[in-house]
Amino acid sequence: MNKNIIAHAVALLALGALSACGGGGGSGGGGGIALPLVAGATDQTPAPAPTPAPAPSPAPAPAPAPSPAPAPSSRAPVAGSEAGPSLASPQAGSTAAVGGNEGIYESMFGYTYVGADGSIARKFTVGSLFGSIAVTGLNWVFNPGTEFLFVTASPTTGSGTFTPKTSMDGTYAKGGGSPAPFGPVSYSTANALAVSQASVAGTWTASDTLGIGISLTVDPSGAFTGTTSGVQIGSCTLSGTVALSEPGTAKNMYGLTLNAVNAAASPSASDACKLETTGSYTGPSAIVFLPAGIYTSNGYFRYLSFLARTSTGATLTDALRLQP
Structure with missing residues (x-):
């Protein structure tokens, strides 16, 4: 008989004896017969279950995308504008x-x-x-x-x-x-x-879009200094006054007196002042309002308008926007 089979049978008998004796104890003081493992026998104790790998942590939920800022209404007031009178x-x-x-x-x-x-x-x-x-x-x-x-x-x-x-x-x-x-x-x-003399204080400008740029800085008394630029008017230094036509009233009408001096390098320079420099320009002036957008609710920008002439018939007119 094969030796491995004999050994296996002996091991089974020993296990049966241990079961019959209740695992030891009793008056005989004897326990079951302990037999060494014989080559070829198998250990019947189950192997411990493997420790399961920890479950992966869930990926963090992505932060919600910020809500887009609402588009400004086309009817909202334009920055820097005001409600017209x-x-x-x-x-x-x-x-x-x-x-x-x-x-x-x-x-x-x-x-x-x-x-x-x-x-x-x-x-x-x-x-x-x-x-x-x-x-x-x-x-x-x-x-x-x-x-x-x-x-x-x-x-x-x-x-x-x-x-x-x-x-x-x-x-x-x-x-x-x-x-x-x-x-x-x-x-x-x-x-x-309703205006006062001080209502014209500030810096008023017209951008050089048609070859004519003018900027006037007016103090509360109505005295001003300024400059011009652009191919149609040249480089001039300006001075003068814009004063209430009826002092002591709040009526929106002023009188403008403007003097120009050539500010180019020479009288023959390409940017020489093209305004008359030997006499004053005089004429009416007023604060007017031009739309800031296509809707009334967009508001209005304030402008200083004027129409002036010299004694020789030279004229100058513009509307200059009040700067913030």
């Missing part, structure tokens, strides 16, 4: 509140300034008009001495009517020519603004 509720002391037909009138191509003393200045698409009107009720007529300036000065006649706080209309004829429409020009909401 209202003719429906003019500010106390303003031209619209206490004045008659004088004030600022607007058209697509510029402003018409009508003073309380009857003075008038208007910018046309080409050329400008300076003079005065006589007013009877709601009717007006040009006084002698009114001129249309374009290359040369042409005597101008004309007449028309006012629609109170709404418009000015009529006709004009320059140099004895045929009458042409003078209006209508619209009564500006800027007439509802």
